[in-house]
Amino acid sequence: MMLLTIFSGLIVFLMAFGLYQRSRPILAIKPLTELLFSTSWHPLRGEFGFFPFIMGTLWVTGVALAIAVPLCLLTAIYLSQYAHRRVREWTNPLIDLLAGIPSVVYGMWGILIIVPLIKNHIAPFFGIFSTGYSVIAGSIVLAIMIFPIIIHVAVEVFRSVPYEVSEASLALGATKWQTVKHVVIRKAMPGVIAAIVLGLSRAFGETMAVLMVAGNVAKVPSSVFDPAYPLPALIANNYGEMLSVPLYDSALLLASLVLLLVVLFFNIISRVILIRVERSIQ
Amino acid sequence: MEFKTHISVQNLDVFYGTERALKDITVDIPDKKITVIIGPSGCGKTTLLKSFNRLVDSMDEVKVSGKVFLDGENIFDPKVEITHIRKKMGLLSQKPFPLPMSIYDNVAYGPRIHGIRDKKELGRIVEHYLKQSSLWDEVKDRLHAPASRLSLGQQQRLCLARGLAVEPEIILGDEPTSALDPKSSQRIEQRFLELKREYTIVIVTHILRQAMRLADYVVFLYLGELIEHGPAEDILVDPKEEMTKEYIKGIIS
Numbered sequence A: 001m002m003l004l005t006i007f008s009g010l011i012v013f014l015m016a017f018g019l020y021q022r023s024r025p026i027l028a029i030k031p032l033t034e035l036l037f038s039t040s041w042h043p044l045r046g047e048f049g050f051f052p053f054i055m056g057t058l059w060v061t062g063v064a065l066a067i068a069v070p071l072c073l074l075t076a077i078y079l080s081q082y083a084h085r086r087v088r089e090w091t092n093p094l095i096d097l098l099a100g101i102p103s104v105v106y107g108m109w110g111i112l113i114i115v116p117l118i119k120n121h122i123a124p125f126f127g128i129f130s131t132g133y134s135v136i137a138g139s140i141v142l143a144i145m146i147f148p149i150i151i152h153v154a155v156e157v158f159r160s161v162p163y164e165v166s167e168a169s170l171a172l173g174a175t176k177w178q179t180v181k182h183v184v185i186r187k188a189m190p191g192v193i194a195a196i197v198l199g200l201s202r203a204f205g206e207t208m209a210v211l212m213v214a215g216n217v218a219k220v221p222s223s224v225f226d227p228a229y230p231l232p233a234l235i236a237n238n239y240g241e242m243l244s245v246p247l248y249d250s251a252l253l254l255a256s257l258v259l260l261l262v263v264l265f266f267n268i269i270s271r272v273i274l275i276r277v278e279r280s281i282q
Numbered sequence B: 001m002e003f004k005t006h007i008s009v010q011n012l013d014v015f016y017g018t019e020r021a022l023k024d025i026t027v028d029i030p031d032k033k034i035t036v037i038i039g040p041s042g043c044g045k046t047t048l049l050k051s052f053n054r055l056v057d058s059m060d061e062v063k064v065s066g067k068v069f070l071d072g073e074n075i076f077d078p079k080v081e082i083t084h085i086r087k088k089m090g091l092l093s094q095k096p097f098p099l100p101m102s103i104y105d106n107v108a109y110g111p112r113i114h115g116i117r118d119k120k121e122l123g124r125i126v127e128h129y130l131k132q133s134s135l136w137d138e139v140k141d142r143l144h145a146p147a148s149r150l151s152l153g154q155q156q157r158l159c160l161a162r163g164l165a166v167e168p169e170i171i172l173g174d175e176p177t178s179a180l181d182p183k184s185s186q187r188i189e190q191r192f193l194e195l196k197r198e199y200t201i202v203i204v205t206h207i208l209r210q211a212m213r214l215a216d217y218v219v220f221l222y223l224g225e226l227i228e229h230g231p232a233e234d235i236l237v238d239p240k241e242e243m244t245k246e247y248i249k250g251i252i253s
């Protein structure tokens, strides 16, 4: 176990190191801050500003989480605290099924259903023109893709709260909902955060489905109806094709490195939160 | 000895799925006395205790029939408000389970649930009941520390304070000292003896010596059946039933 842990840690490190080696050519001639914060993406002119892609990733992921987290937590609370055992037996395989659907299928479904829905109904409702290929389309598809993992982990977490703790609250005359709100959720908080982190890391790297519906325009989105071009989509769309352009491959590998670091960064942040929460409650 | 009845159990049956855990129990629990429920493990003591505050039917697949009267009201009547019943009883479980919050918030939890918002008032309640469960001196400087940092014995007294803070009429204890060291157990027992002036107390135990120290009234269960009940001096000293005699001599346990 110990060896495996060291091994997987080592792999992450080796990957990061490899990516860093390969992205050195571009780092040699461009300052990192310009690469990260410049909005100008013109590879043919030698301008590689990643900012639109970084923001695209943050927008799509952020909005996806904003959609997924409340829905998943309510679902998990219902399944773990209220639903009859038979309901749980039925829903578990359904949720697993959702997790097993290939992401291309989610993408197709997004193009066929979500994109037109946004173009014809949702955006006009807010008085906005949108092609439908947008942050919100990517976020909805992504949210649904991360449902299973968040729900699964959260249900487990809620069920691991000892029944006696709930009982203690009920015995004081609290209602079921008061008990869930003040005791169960609180007791489960560290695990709930872990569930969200898992969803988050999955969302960051998810490429295919988002690439199909997010619009892929290299501009910083300013509303959820604008198109976005997340980092993974950039890499998947272009790597292996545009390599005749000087420095392009180095730029894409740098993009991968950035993606890796962003994911690591969020992991570390959430782990710090997790430790804090654990300390203050336990 | 004359007893005034507080809880009156009539023909109570409890099923877990198809397993009948309590069989036609009829017994009166006396007011402002310590009633001790004894019997071997698995005989239904916990089930009987949890019937009193209806925790027993909060689980899936549990069927209850019969009546339990509390202050003249059948608590299994579908019309009664369950939270109202539970507010009348403080529960001490086998192991202390503090709520995931501070010492202060644990005690204030019940009063807050029942609508007390005033800070001063809550502070007064917390202090009063921590004193009543003889925990105040040990925690008064760290009321806002997490309750889980207390020792087991302290946690159990905190749970007692938490239960008392909703101003119940009855204290239910399910082997409330079984997880504690002898000294902590003794402190809890001492509390009970003092509290019975104001509260009706029902305690489950499988420790016969504890029953002898505490009991005014004894209920003996065996395999879900009520074998014998009566004043402590009758049941523990001179039982009528063969089964009770054997249990008290330690032949069945």
Ligand SMILES: Nc1ncnc2c1ncn2[C@@H]1O[C@H](COP(=O)(O)OP(=O)(O)O)[C@@H](O)[C@H]1O
Pocket: B016, B019, B021, B039, B040, B041, B042, B043, B044, B045, B046, B047, B048, B059
């Ligand atoms: N939640 C439950 N589900 C199914 N059976 C149970 C449950 N709780 C208790 N029982 C059964 O009911 C009987 C009485 O249990 P209990 O009241 O806990 O006994 P005691 O507290 O005297 O040890 C036992 O046979 C036990 O297996």
Ligand SMILES: [Mg+2]
Pocket: B045, B046, B047, B174
């Ligand atoms: Mg028991």
